[in-house]
Amino acid sequence: MGGYGSGGHNKTHRRLENFRRIDSFAFRDFVMWDKYLPFKESVKYPLVGGDIIYYPQSMEAVIKEGDSYTDLILSSVPGIDGKSERLYFHCPYCGKRVRYLYRRQERYMCRNCAKLNYASQQKSGMDEMRLKMERIVEKELGYTWWYRDYPDTPIQDLWHIPKPPYMRWEKYEKLMQEFRQLQKDYERAFWMGMARCSMLSNKEKVGIMNHLNSL
Numbered sequence: 216m217g218g219y220g221s222g223g224h225n226k227t228h229r230r231l232e233n234f235r236r237i238d239s240f241a242f243r244d245f246v247m248w249d250k251y252l253p254f255k256e257s258v259k260y261p262l263v264g265g266d267i268i269y270y271p272q273s274m275e276a277v278i279k280e281g282d283s284y285t286d287l288i289l290s291s292v293p294g295i296d297g298k299s300e301r302l303y304f305h306c307p308y309c310g311k312r313v314r315y316l317y318r319r320q321e322r323y324m325c326r327n328c329a330k331l332n333y334a335s336q337q338k339s340g341m342d343e344m345r346l347k348m349e350r351i352v353e354k355e356l357g358y359t360w361w362y363r364d365y366p367d368t369p370i371q372d373l374w375h376i377p378k379p380p381y382m383r384w385e386k387y388e389k390l391m392q393e394f395r396q397l398q399k400d401y402e403r404a405f406w407m408g409m410a411r412c413s414m415l416s417n418k419e420k421v422g423i424m425n426h427l428n429s430l
């Protein structure tokens with residue numbers, strides 16, 4: 216499972232500012248700098264996980280990541296001097312006109328939508344569940360080097376946890392059972408949060424509900 220929180224042990228409390236973002240002013244500068252623009256069918260503006268593709272003839276744009284395309288609505292606003300022009304994005308999620316879009320859960324959205332999303336993840340108790348899982352693994356099972364063994368694995372996906380040599384099997388199994396239950400609860404909370412995302416299509420939501428029922 217990927218998505219929120221899968222960035223690893225030390226990145227759990229990432230800040231909004233650290234999320235990947237795109238700047239509409241920088242995008243406009245990049246596009247306008249291309250002197251062959253009027254003759255081109257499309258221009259690519261590179262992003263971390265894909266590109267913005269801008270079509271100068273229609274002045275439309277899409278975000279392309281792998282096989283997925285998201286319409287990126289642009290709007291031009293005259294500057295204070297009346298001569299220059301400022302370009303803004305519209306958040307693909309809420310439609311608000313903004314300069315920056317942030318990448319969250321594989322989508323781009325405005326700061327406000329990213330915050331709401333973040334808050335709903337916090338409220339579902341997922342942070343607390345992660346802390347409980349860490350306590351079991353590190354304190355109770357004494358596996359403090361798990362992060363060194365599996366640097367790319369977040370705690371909710373950790374599978375192999377060795378039994379401490381002096382612990383009775385019975386006790387080990389009981390702790391493992393508790394840990395596995397937390398992992399299950401965590402996955403359920405993750406998908407419940409996803410299912411509430413208003414930017415998902417109905418088809419995606421049905422897929423999530425089916426997955427939830429299979430847990």
Ligand SMILES: [Zn+2]
Pocket residue numbers: 306307308309310311324325326327328329
């Ligand atoms: Zn928004």
